[in-house]
Amino acid sequence: MENKDWKEECAVVGVYNVTNAASMTYYSLFSMQHRGQEATGISSSNGEKIVTIKKKGLVTEVFDNESLSKLKGFSAIGHNRYSTAGEDSMADAQPIFARYDLGQVAIVHNGNLTNAKEIKQELIRDGAIFQSYMDTENLIHLIARAKQENLVDRIKEAILRLKGAFCFIILSRKKMFVIRDCNGFRPLSLGEIKNADGSVGYIVASETCAFDLVGAKYLRDVAPGEMLVFSQKGMQSYNIMPSNPYPCVFEYVYFARPDSHIYGNVVYNIRKAMGEELALENPIEADLVIPVPDSGVAAAIGYSQKSGIPFELGIIRNHYIGRTFIEPTQQIRELKVRLKLNPIKELIENKRIIVIDDSIVRGTTSKQIVKILRDCGAKEIHMKISSPPTISPCYYGVDTPDISELISARMSNKEVCEFIGADSLSFLSLEGLKRSVGLKDYKFCQACFDGKYIL
Numbered sequence: 001m002e003n004k005d006w007k008e009e010c011a012v013v014g015v016y017n018v019t020n021a022a023s024m025t026y027y028s029l030f031s032m033q034h035r036g037q038e039a040t041g042i043s044s045s046n047g048e049k050i051v052t053i054k055k056k057g058l059v060t061e062v063f064d065n066e067s068l069s070k071l072k073g074f075s076a077i078g079h080n081r082y083s084t085a086g087e088d089s090m091a092d093a094q095p096i097f098a099r100y101d102l103g104q105v106a107i108v109h110n111g112n113l114t115n116a117k118e119i120k121q122e123l124i125r126d127g128a129i130f131q132s133y134m135d136t137e138n139l140i141h142l143i144a145r146a147k148q149e150n151l152v153d154r155i156k157e158a159i160l161r162l163k164g165a166f167c168f169i170i171l172s173r174k175k176m177f178v179i180r181d182c183n184g185f186r187p188l189s190l191g192e193i194k195n196a197d198g199s200v201g202y203i204v205a206s207e208t209c210a211f212d213l214v215g216a217k218y219l220r221d222v223a224p225g226e227m228l229v230f231s232q233k234g235m236q237s238y239n240i241m242p243s244n245p246y247p248c249v250f251e252y253v254y255f256a257r258p259d260s261h262i263y264g265n266v267v268y269n270i271r272k273a274m275g276e277e278l279a280l281e282n283p284i285e286a287d288l289v290i291p292v293p294d295s296g297v298a299a300a301i302g303y304s305q306k307s308g309i310p311f312e313l314g315i316i317r318n319h320y321i322g323r324t325f326i327e328p329t330q331q332i333r334e335l336k337v338r339l340k341l342n343p344i345k346e347l348i349e350n351k352r353i354i355v356i357d358d359s360i361v362r363g364t365t366s367k368q369i370v371k372i373l374r375d376c377g378a379k380e381i382h383m384k385i386s387s388p389p390t391i392s393p394c395y396y397g398v399d400t401p402d403i404s405e406l407i408s409a410r411m412s413n414k415e416v417c418e419f420i421g422a423d424s425l426s427f428l429s430l431e432g433l434k435r436s437v438g439l440k441d442y443k444f445c446q447a448c449f450d451g452k453y454i455l
């Protein structure tokens with residue numbers, strides 16, 4: 001899904017009792033840059049005060065040695081933002097920092113609250129003044145207004161008001177709190193860091209690729225409905241909501257990095273299995289299997305190995321485009337895809353090509369890919385998608401186009417095939433997807449494929 005029609009849904013990280021907490025947070029955010037490139041931020045605490053630095057831009061653009069040196073202390077939280085709920089403005093960058101009667105807090109959030117509007121209206125009626133358009137700010141106000149005496153109980157009281165998808169990490173001056181919603185829509189893992197003096201610190205992150213970079217050991221996932229409290233006494237766990245796991249299957253399809261462990265499985269292996277299933281469900285004679293890089297690579301390898309049809313990197317991706325380039329005019333809109341993807345003509349010419357991608361959203365990128373392959377002289381182009389047709393938007397923290405823009409919501413597969421100009425088009429079935437991810441004893445959210453929403 002090279003056109004980023006579905007945007008990733010932010011990354012969160014929290015580090016506690018680690019000597020250089022802000023640096024660990026920085027590297028963790030760097031490893032999860034794929035989940036959000038709009039803005040980034042870190043709050044750290046030295047036990048006396050919380051300092052926050054956040055800006056628009058990539059992790060490496062926002063932070064340098066000088067800014068990191070201002071983020072002192074043993075605990076830190078961080079966030080990479082991709083605008084979902086809220087606007088694309090600095091006020092919506094995270095962490096959000098606030099002072100209230102019990103002291104200072106900073107909060108990061110990954111997800112989307114389905115009852116955010118109702119709660120916000122209720123809070124505004126009650127006199128609250130909001131500084132951003134973010135769902136996340138609701139939690140600050142709810143904590144400040146909660147009736148309980150200590151912060152742990154206030155957070156519990158506030159969280160129980162919220163519905164939807166959320167992974168929250170909350171930093172106070174001396175503690176760190178981690179909460180995952182009862183459905184566990186978005187992933188969140190817990191790891192351990194050994195300090196040079198032998199003491200043990202902790203890290204919590206959206207993806208385990210963050211652990212690999214900072215040398216942390218994966219312990220387990222934060223359970224749906226669980227709250228972890230980190231303090232000088234160590235880590236305590238509370239089940240604050242009845243757990244009903246319903247994690248996002250699209251993490252396996254597209255969002256997560258292939259080297260991360262999500263819900264206990266290596267993402268790369270699951271993507272390969274999707275390609276194998278696709279080969280079993282949709283066999284066809286061809287000369288080459290090529291992926292749409294990078295999102296289709298693992299599935300294309302799986303398809304090639306299962307079908308025996310050779311794999312080639314027939315399309316090369318330019319990784320150095322950056323986030324902004326001048327939007328091509330109508331006449332040269334093909335340039336937009338060519339800027340990122342360039343085919344190797346000598347591999348493609350006179351060949352029957354199977355092209356593997358992870359999903360089709362609007363269909364415009366697939367159409368342009370088919371065209372550039374045709375221009376290279378491909379004899380046949382068979383587009384195969386390693387997930388089912390996406391027919392419904394996401395309300396659980398992924399920024400998706402309106403349903404009217406989802407091509408499979410308004411066209412049959414045959415019509416989509418005609419639109420993109422391929423010789424054939426096939427999708428992995430929902431059953432095939434379930435087999436690939438091993439759904440035997442685990443329910444996943446697959447609402448974007450079947451339109452069945454749990455909330």
Ligand code: SF4
Nearest residue numbers: 248250394445447448
């Ligand atoms: S609707 Fe789709 S993208 Fe959203 S949480 Fe469910 S599976 Fe994931």
